[in-house]
Amino acid sequence: MAMEGYRGFLALLVLALFFGFLSVICTLVWVLHYREGLGWDGRGAEFNWHPVLLVTGFVFIQGIAIIVYRLPWTWKCSKFLMKSIHAGLNSVAAILAIIALVSAFDYHNTLSIPNMYSLHSWIGLIVVILYILQLVLGLFIFLFPWAPPSLRAIFLPIHVYSGLLLFGSVMIAVLTGMTEKLFFVLPNGLYSLLPPEGVFVNTLSLLVVVFGALIFWIVTRPQWKRPQEPNLTLLQPNGGTAGGVAGSMAIHSDNMDKSDAELNSEAAARKRNFALDETGQRSTM
Amino acid sequence: MAMEGYRGFLALLVLALFFGFLSVICTLVWVLHYREGLGWDGRGAEFNWHPVLLVTGFVFIQGIAIIVYRLPWTWKCSKFLMKSIHAGLNSVAAILAIIALVSAFDYHNTLSIPNMYSLHSWIGLIVVILYILQLVLGLFIFLFPWAPPSLRAIFLPIHVYSGLLLFGSVMIAVLTGMTEKLFFVLPNGLYSLLPPEGVFVNTLSLLVVVFGALIFWIVTRPQWKRPQEPNLTLLQPNGGTAGGVAGSMAIHSDNMDKSDAELNSEAAARKRNFALDETGQRSTM
Numbered sequence: 001m002a003m004e005g006y007r008g009f010l011a012l013l014v015l016a017l018f019f020g021f022l023s024v025i026c027t028l029v030w031v032l033h034y035r036e037g038l039g040w041d042g043r044g045a046e047f048n049w050h051p052v053l054l055v056t057g058f059v060f061i062q063g064i065a066i067i068v069y070r071l072p073w074t075w076k077c078s079k080f081l082m083k084s085i086h087a088g089l090n091s092v093a094a095i096l097a098i099i100a101l102v103s104a105f106d107y108h109n110t111l112s113i114p115n116m117y118s119l120h121s122w123i124g125l126i127v128v129i130l131y132i133l134q135l136v137l138g139l140f141i142f143l144f145p146w147a148p149p150s151l152r153a154i155f156l157p158i159h160v161y162s163g164l165l166l167f168g169s170v171m172i173a174v175l176t177g178m179t180e181k182l183f184f185v186l187p188n189g190l191y192s193l194l195p196p197e198g199v200f201v202n203t204l205s206l207l208v209v210v211f212g213a214l215i216f217w218i219v220t221r222p223q224w225k226r227p228q229e230p231n232l233t234l235l236q237p238n239g240g241t242a243g244g245v246a247g248s249m250a251i252h253s254d255n256m257d258k259s260d261a262e263l264n265s266e267a268a269a270r271k272r273n274f275a276l277d278e279t280g281q282r283s284t285m
Numbered sequence: 286m287a288m289e290g291y292r293g294f295l296a297l298l299v300l301a302l303f304f305g306f307l308s309v310i311c312t313l314v315w316v317l318h319y320r321e322g323l324g325w326d327g328r329g330a331e332f333n334w335h336p337v338l339l340v341t342g343f344v345f346i347q348g349i350a351i352i353v354y355r356l357p358w359t360w361k362c363s364k365f366l367m368k369s370i371h372a373g374l375n376s377v378a379a380i381l382a383i384i385a386l387v388s389a390f391d392y393h394n395t396l397s398i399p400n401m402y403s404l405h406s407w408i409g410l411i412v413v414i415l416y417i418l419q420l421v422l423g424l425f426i427f428l429f430p431w432a433p434p435s436l437r438a439i440f441l442p443i444h445v446y447s448g449l450l451l452f453g454s455v456m457i458a459v460l461t462g463m464t465e466k467l468f469f470v471l472p473n474g475l476y477s478l479l480p481p482e483g484v485f486v487n488t489l490s491l492l493v494v495v496f497g498a499l500i501f502w503i504v505t506r507p508q509w510k511r512p513q514e515p516n517l518t519l520l521q522p523n524g525g526t527a528g529g530v531a532g533s534m535a536i537h538s539d540n541m542d543k544s545d546a547e548l549n550s551e552a553a554a555r556k557r558n559f560a561l562d563e564t565g566q567r568s569t570m
Contacts, residue, residue: 113476119464123494126441161505165498168453172460172494179404179461183468192399202404202565209457220446234374 003072004223010261016067016214018059019207026204034197035185040103041252049103051177057096057129058170060210061216065089066167070218071228083143089136097128120176127169134162164216171212177203186200288357289508299350301499304492305345311489312340321471325388327390327395334388336462343416343455344493350374350499351452354511360387364514369429375420381514382413389513404463412454449501456497463490 003009031038031048038052039045068086091265101124108115115121141147141155182191182201191198218224288294316323316333323337324330326499353359353371385407393400399408425430426440431507469487503509 014531059423069296108351117477117479117483118462122491123460126491158329161502165501166455169494171453172457175404175408175457176464177463180463180468182404183465192402194399194402197519198402205404206407206411209454216450216453217446221442272365 005221006072008216009070009072009224011220012214012218013060013067013071014219016063016211019211019214020063023207023211024052024056024060026200026207027051030197030201034200042106044107046103047107050100050107051095051181053100053103053175054170054174055208055243056178057093057100058127059174061093061096061213062167062170063091065093066163066215070224075226079226080143082226085141087143090131090138094132094135095200097131101125101128118180120173120180122283123169123176124173127173128146130162130169131166134159134166144244164219167215168210171209174208175205178202213228256270262273290506291357294357294509295354296502297499298356298364301348301496301526304499305348308489308492308496309337309345311485311492313488315482318428319485320562326502327391329392331388331395332392335392336466337384338381338385339455339459339462340493342385342555343412344377346374346378346458347452347455348496350378351448351500352503360511365428365512368542372420372424372428375416375423379413379417379420381396381409382416382530384482386410386559390497404464404466405458408454408461408475409458412451415447416451419444419451425447442490449504452497452500456494459493460490463487492515529567 002257030053035048036044039046065086068089069082069185074082074085107113116125137155138159141152142159147155151244182198186195186198290370316337320333321329323333325334350371353374354367359367383536390400392398401410420439426437427444432440463486467483471480471483
């Protein structure tokens with residue numbers, strides 16, 4: 001299927017991948033070159049998994065999961081397959097985030113450093129808990145075939161909003177984390193002399209924000225949305241309206257489609273609802 | 286004009302105002318009760334204007350500026366008036382942010398503390414510069430009558446996107462700022478004992494994020510968008526499509542309307558472009 005502004009999309013996707021990879025590589029360079037490297041010894045090398053896994057999973061993989069419906073090469077794939085990939089990427093991100101939390105707690109406990117006092121730790125833990133809640137609700141409501149279309153219709157705008165809000169909150173968590181780590185490892189005014197490590201991690205943190213900004217741009221362009229399934233367009237009570245709404249912004253809206261219907265024997269009854277969901281919900285964000 | 290889901294809007298607006306006010310009040314309590322109070326002495330009391338002015342201007346006033354088009358009581362006001370209010374609120378926020386920067390630099394210079402080494406200072410300065418650029422471009426392209434409709438059409442999605450991105454970046458700047466200030470004023474592990482000031486400022490920072498999340502929800506509900514001007518609906522080449530697009534999400538899209546046209550003698554020629562702008566741009570976010 002043809003995509004409007006395909007070249008622009010491709011350029012921004014390549015830019016996003018570049019900044020995402022660069023963020024991960026720079027985080028690795030940081031912990032391997034400036035810090036104690038990687039290990040699982042309850043000390044610095046174990047803690048270092050914390051930024052590496054979070055920038056990899058919570059920033060890069062979550063960012064790709066957010067825009068995966070936008071890739072025009074996937075538009076011929078079933079919506080069910082794409083939802084599975086979206087859920088799979090987010091599950092990987094969640095698992096990496098949990099391992100990252102374990103590495104931080106384990107490190108603190110080994111060295112008798114208190115846990116959960118800083119703003120970063122509060123924001124970070126809240127984001128991980130809400131992210132897992134979002135993932136579980138997403139699986140049960142949108143991927144598994146049990147939820148009625150009416151429930152999906154109610155949750156779709158909330159799911160899309162929460163997804164972007166969590167992605168933004170991850171940025172806050174990462175940058176508060178980088179800030180406190182820099183003050184820990186460059187103490188007594190050393191950070192204020194702008195040593196190479198300070199400049200490097202400040203820059204790395206800006207790369208993470210640029211990656212987030214690119215993902216936010218890609219996901220909010222209406223012309224890069226996955227098109228509606230053809231069978232659904234035919235089901236619209238008003239074909240013209242459906243086309244108009246499809247051109248509006250919708251952030252990877254998990255609209256109900258043929259692949260959902262095939263999971264359910266009540267396909268006919270649900271298809272009537274799909275048309276309603278399309279017009280009512282596909283345009284919500 | 287009637288608003289769909291008016292009670293829900295009202296409830297969320299009251300909640301947003303509550304969290305916004307509470308954030309400002311708590312910032313004042315922080316600097317007056319836990320810190321040195323407010324003054325302009327080049328010392329702590331001068332620095333304290335920094336968080337107070339930024340939470341007031343860059344968080345609260347900017348948040349209100351973002352949703353000002355959504356207030357249904359203003360839908361009878363001209364679009365030009367609403368744009369002026371939007372620009373006015375953002376100008377106030379920019380002025381407060383500049384004074385806040387001066388207070389921080391002045392404080393650092395008096396006490397010979399280095400400037401611009403931390404991640405917070407980098408992010409904060411970038412956000413202030415880009416915010417002023419966004420404001421100036423917004424004035425020249427959308428408020429003043431000089432810009433051709435084609436230029437407005439190109440810049441509208443960028444303006445809306447940049448506005449939300451800057452608002453999110455302000456959250457990052459505020460929370461990295463709170464983090465580093467807490468490590469400065471509660472040094473040598475004092476923060477890790479969770480003293481009242483630590484708990485208070487962590488909580489205040491979460492209030493700021495909740496305010497931001499409420500603004501983001503309000504501005505991304507398509508049903509709470511300012512309706513198109515009636516004269517424009519009539520100008521649509523396809524009335525049905527206009528209705529469909531109006532129902533889609535658009536974050537306070539500064540669509541061209543009657544009040545713009547009145548500023549320009551080429552009204553007739555431009556009105557044809559408005560219809561194009563409406564269908565092509567109003568739905569972009």
